[in-house]
Amino acid sequence: GMLRSAASTADRENHEDITNDILRDAAEDARAQIKQKSLDSLTPHQRVVYDIVRDHGPLGPSEIHDRYTEAVDDPRTKRTVRTYLSKMAQYNLLEAEGTSRDRKYSLVDSAAASPVS
Known part of the structure; x- marks a missing residue:
């Protein structure tokens, strides 16, 4: 999912490659989404x-x-x-x-x- 997000961002921003910055941003977004799902699942x-x-x-x-x-x-x-x-x-x-x-x-x-x- 993280790599797919990074590839989508690279494509959207007309980058030929997935840069480290794009990958880092995708990783941060993925961590934030996982954390939010975990918080949402708490009783x-x-x-x-x-x-x-x-x-x-x-x-x-x-x-x-x-x-x-x-x-x-x-x-x-x-x-x-x-x-x-x-x-x-x-x-x-x-x-x-x-x-x-x-x-x-x-x-x-x-x-x-x-x-x-």
Whole structure:
């Protein structure tokens, strides 16, 4: 999909070749689309957890759960919130740093995402 987008851009802009800049832009667009699809697939409770980390991170799981329980009616358990955090890290929406005892969650820095060379 990324290569198809780059080829379409090159064709539209009358380039004979797909340049590194065109490919880099296509990669950024693809990452943004994937991130948006991942965000759109979050449940309302997962979205609250994500928003807490976005607005207040980096935070540890206990503090995230405390803020989460204040923000929603019928909050999920700490274990469930930790599962949400783990899944969001797998989907590259959040990053986890530290060991299990001192783990902190923060948003993935999109500028640090793997660039195309």
